[in-house]
Amino acid sequence: MKQVFTWILVFCFTISSVGWVHANEKEEVKRELKKIQDDKKSVKEDLDQLDQEIKKNRDELKKLEKEMEKIDGEVAEIEKEMEGIKKREERYKKIFKNRIRKLYQQGEVGYMVSLLESESLEEFLGRFESIRLIVKRDHSLFDSYVKLREEKEKRKQDLLSLREEQKKTAAEADKAYKEMLEDVKKKEGKLSELENLESIKENEIRRINLNLIQRGQLSFPYEGGPLQWPSASQRLTSPFGYRYHPVTGSYRMHAGIDIGGSLDTPIYAAASGVVVESRPSVGYGWIIVIYHGDKDGTPLYTWYAHSYEHQVRVKAGDEVKRGQHIAGIGSNGMSTGNHLHFEVRIGKNGQAVDPMSYLKR
Secondary structure (H helix, E strand, O other): OHHHHHHHHHHHHHHHHHHHHHHHHHHHHHHHHHHHHHHHHHHHHHHHHHHHHHHHHHHHHHHHHHHHHHHHHHHHHHHHHHHHHHHHHHHHHHHHHHHHHHHHHHHHHHHHHHHHOOOOHHHHHHHHHHHHHHHHHHHHHHHHHHHHHHHHHHHHHHHHHHHHHHHHHHHHHHHHHHHHHHHHHHHHHHHHHHHHHHHHHHHHHHHHHHHHHHHOOOOOEOOOOOEEOOEOOOEEEEOOEEEEOOOOOOEEEEOOEEEEOOOOOEEEOOOOEEEEEEEEEOOOEEEEEEEEEEEOOEEEEEEEEOOOHHHOOOOOOOEEOOOOEEEEOEOOOOOOOOEEEEEEEEOOOOEEEOHHHOEEO
16 A cells, blocks of 8 residues: 555656756757847847948949040040150151251251341341240140150059059958858858758757647746737727627627727737737637736736738747737638637636726837
8 A cells, every 4th residue: 555655656656856956958949049149139130230341342443444434535645645755756756856967967067157147136036046945945845745654654554553453452352252152151151051950949848838738737927017918000990898799799708809890900918928829719710729828827818810821920839929920811711801810818717807907009
């Protein structure tokens, strides 16, 4: 008899400790999931930063390309001007050479004869000044074209040097661009790996939650505060309480409130919690039930109805955050138009209460 009693105690202890084991396991998985999500966030931030750097790099390269095109245009213009300068330089060089040759052939006597043939001192001085000015002008014109050519050549070389520097900068930027692309590729691979791990951990949590739900051992404290309004639409179309049902025409209890909205208007989780049901249901169309924990020792649930299956974003066992997009407004089930039927239920028996006393608008 004593041995039987011992086995009964062991059995009872085992049953009572199952939930504790699952709860501890879930907390461990949630810590692992949090680490994965933090790493994922960090990788996404790195990718965003790289994206900005790549854009900046591309903008800089485009700017350099435009500047190099401008330089090429200026160089082409200088080369065109240089052709004209060289032609004029050659022409005046030829004139200057002819004058030198003539001077050499005539010697000093030619100029002296021209001067001595002057009939007056005034004419002599005039001829002398003319000869001086002709020689000076020829020499000056030739010098000016030589200087202009040298200035243009220097300007051309400066532009070509600047273009080489820009070409070098562009090559370095292009190299950095390719390195950033390679870094993006690695980080995207890391992100994909983390997303796979995240999915695995979320499935583990879902499995544990489903196990706890099946055993009736899912329990945690409510996060506190009023419930969030459960839709992007604020249009209340039917309150909680007795009414004539719009489909059946019978006078019956309306266990929740109706929020009218256009098709696919977002539906949000009213508070953080665990999805205990997400399935088709007669009358409700598709029903989502979320357990939000125990409020003052009493279980608190919210119900969301009339969505279509393709609009639903959560499954039973999922953990959701307050304000998370969980579905869209539809007209599935016993409904006369697109709306969200929202209920608040409390206690183990799921007693329906007026949601307006729990909601914050």
